[in-house]
Amino acid sequence: MTTAARAGQYLGPGAVSPFTLLVAPRVLDGELALVHGDPDAEHSFSYTEDVAAALVAVGRDERAWGRAWHAPVITTPLRRAAAELAALHRAPEP
DSSP: OOOEEEOOEEESTTOOSHIIIIIHHHHHTTOOOOOSSOTTSEEEEEEHHHHHHHHHHHHHOGGGTTSEEEOOOEEEEHHHHHHHHHHHTTOOOO
């Protein structure tokens, strides 16, 4: 029997994703960050620690087995995520 949990693009401690590899470093350095597609389109993100908690819950509860699950996600445009990251670290607005 298989159980699956699906998350959005990862953010947070230990996250490796296009956002953390390609966008965040440039935003934090005050440089131009380019993305494929529309930066104002909604995008799904998952915080690493929320995903870990969801995986633990799914793995411990037999009622979850044999089903597909979605880990917690937020949806926001890439441009807004980059702007909020810059604000949190007092970097220039991207």
